[in-house]
Amino acid sequence: MRTRTTAGAITKLEKSIEDLAGKFLKTSQKLDDGHYLSKHGAQTTLGQQFRRSITGIAPDGSKGIAVNSSRFFSNNLQYDALKKAVQIFESTGKKSFSFSMEKPVGEGFLSGGRGFVGSTQNVQAVFKNGKLLTLYPKIE
Amino acid sequence: MNFVNRYFIDDVLSPLSGLADSDEDVKQYKHFQSDNENQVKALFHEKIKPAFDYKNDNIKIKTKNALAFYLVSDKVNFASIFHSNLLPFQSPKNPKLFFVWLWEVLFDFENYNLIDIKSFSENNDIDEPWRLL
Numbered sequence: 491m492r493t494r495t496t497a498g499a500i501t502k503l504e505k506s507i508e509d510l511a512g513k514f515l516k517t518s519q520k521l522d523d524g525h526y527l528s529k530h531g532a533q534t535t536l537g538q539q540f541r542r543s544i545t546g547i548a549p550d551g552s553k554g555i556a557v558n559s560s561r562f563f564s565n566n567l568q569y570d571a572l573k574k575a576v577q578i579f580e581s582t583g584k585k586s587f588s589f590s591m592e593k594p595v596g597e598g599f600l601s602g603g604r605g606f607v608g609s610t611q612n613v614q615a616v617f618k619n620g621k622l623l624t625l626y627p628k629i630e
Numbered sequence: 631m632n633f634v635n636r637y638f639i640d641d642v643l644s645p646l647s648g649l650a651d652s653d654e655d656v657k658q659y660k661h662f663q664s665d666n667e668n669q670v671k672a673l674f675h676e677k678i679k680p681a682f683d684y685k686n687d688n689i690k691i692k693t694k695n696a697l698a699f700y701l702v703s704d705k706v707n708f709a710s711i712f713h714s715n716l717l718p719f720q721s722p723k724n725p726k727l728f729f730v731w732l733w734e735v736l737f738d739f740e741n742y743n744l745i746d747i748k749s750f751s752e753n754n755d756i757d758e759p760w761r762l763l
Contacts, residue, residue: 525651554656557716582763586644588637588756601713601721612756614716616648624651628756630714 511565518572518622525550526625530596531568534561543599560598560610560627567595568625575615575625585617588628596627633753636706638689638696640715641759642732645677649718656718664722667731674735682736689762697733698745701726705752 512533519527527533528550529542538549542559549561562568571591578587594609607629616623640647649655663669682690700706708725722728733742 529651548651552653554653555650555718555720557650558713578760582760584644584760584763586647587760588640589760590756614648614714616651618652624648624716626648626651626716628714630710 508565511569515565515568515572522621522623524622524624526568526572526622529624530561530626532562532564536561536597536599540599543601544603557601558598558629559601560596560607560629562596562627563594567591571595571613571615572622572625575613575617575622579615579617579622586615588612588614596629598627598629600630632695632750634696634699634750635692635758636696636700636711636752636754637756637759638693639700639706639711639729641689642678642682642693642697642736643711643715643717645681646673646717647715650716652718659719662719664719664728665724670722670728670731671735674732678732679735686762689759692758692762694737695745695750697729697736698742699747699750701730701733701742702745703747 512531515527515531519525525548529548529552534549539559539561542548542554542556544556546554546556548554548559562571574589574591575587578584578589590611591613592611594611595613596610597606597608598610599606610627610629612628613625614628615625649659662673682693685693700708704726708729709721712721712725712728733740
């Protein structure tokens with residue numbers, strides 16, 4: 491009984507942390523005028539990502555190019571990736587770079603219907619005018 | 631043994647990477663033709679070469695080796711490199727040619743075939759390009 495209660499509390503806590511990370515990302519994206527949550531966030535569906543990879547219509551409804559289309563597995567993982575991206579940006583001054591999170595962080599579809607990648611550890615970050623423009627799981 | 635890292639090719643494209651996520655940039659490059667040599671080379675001269683020239687010599691050498699190695703060996707799918715970087719324009723019909731033009735702009739028509747690919751091993755470490763700064 492006690493174990494079940496503890497497990498329930500942990501689940502509730504994890505959900506709270508995930509929700510908090512989501513709120514942080516939402517606020518952060520707004521301040522950055524970025525696209526990383528709306529186009530690559532865990533709240534996007536695989537259906538939306540597939541549609542972008544084929545038609546260029548992104549999960550946020552914007553019409554662009556049919557490109558590799560990916561999402562993070564969770565808000566927490568995207569938050570961790572954002573923190574690492576900011577650390578690299580601040581320590582190197584580099585505005586656009588790829589890096590490894592050394593654990594699976596996301597999934598997505600290769601452009602033009604070339605297939606689905608179920609897991610990647612790699613992330614691409616792009617800063618513009620000192621703000622994070624985008625941050626996405628790099629699947630190829 | 632010398633090492634080559636394909637992520638230096640990704641890295642050299644970094645001034646354009648991820649811009650497919652920017653509606654503003656997608657609009658800017660709406661009529662850009664990635665199969666048109668003049669347009670592509672003009673873009674490389676404007677956006678890629680100045681950033682490349684600013685890099686340290688170690689990164690320049692590693693980029694040059696990686697580009698030459700993969701152009702000669704064909705051990706990489708150039709379409710994959712193009713697609714993985716979310717560039718803000720349509721992909722070229724011949725992605726390898728796109729990277730040949732990149733070589734010609736960055737290295738002034740040197741012959742990339744002169745590289746001895748047998749003297750290199752691959753070590754595709756995604757973190758190396760930013761760690762070398």
